[in-house]
């Protein structure tokens with residue numbers, strides 16, 4: 001699978017807790033390796049890492065990251081930076097080129113994204129040129145990028161797992177030696 005991480009810009013601890021938590025949880029579920037948070041909110045880090053502890057995998061959350069240096073370091077390491085914005089090129093028009101890249105940093109905003117991000121990004125990509133949200137745009141983008149692999153990935157060292165059911169709910173505990 002591709003190496004994909006998320007850079008979450010502009011998180012406001014008083015307003016965006018739920019949305020940012022869902023950005024992280026969605027990214028984890030759809031195959032990203034981790035999330036860089038460009039604000040200081042240890043509560044977000046804890047709640048996402050708690051999910052990982054119970055449901056497995058190695059998703060990381062880095063708190064209070066400088067977005068500028070995060071983007072610079074990613075590019076220096078040979079990665080591609082994709083900024084999701086309704087003002088960008090529409091996904092169907094650029095996805096073929098992006099799909100050829102193996103290491104991608106997906107940048108999503110909250111309120112207004114600094115203008116410099118548009119220049120630093122390798123691609124400014126719209127998931128339709130209509131306004132919606134960071135969770136929906138990131139989810140659709142990751143689905144296009146990862147395909148079905150993301151939906152059937154393994155989450156090692158989980159304490160619990162869902163047993164898929166046609167009806168009802170079943171969650172089973174996993175013994176450590178399994």
Ligand SMILES: C[S@@+](CC[C@H](N)C(=O)[O-])C[C@H]1O[C@@H](n2cnc3c(N)ncnc32)[C@H](O)[C@@H]1O
Nearest residue numbers: 084085086108109110126127130132133134137
């Ligand atoms: C509530 S929107 C903020 C929109 C704001 N007007 C702006 O200037 O970016 C929060 C984030 O959702 C994402 N987003 C919203 N609609 C999008 C779209 N159609 N395509 C891609 N990303 C989108 C962007 O990452 C954006 O920063």
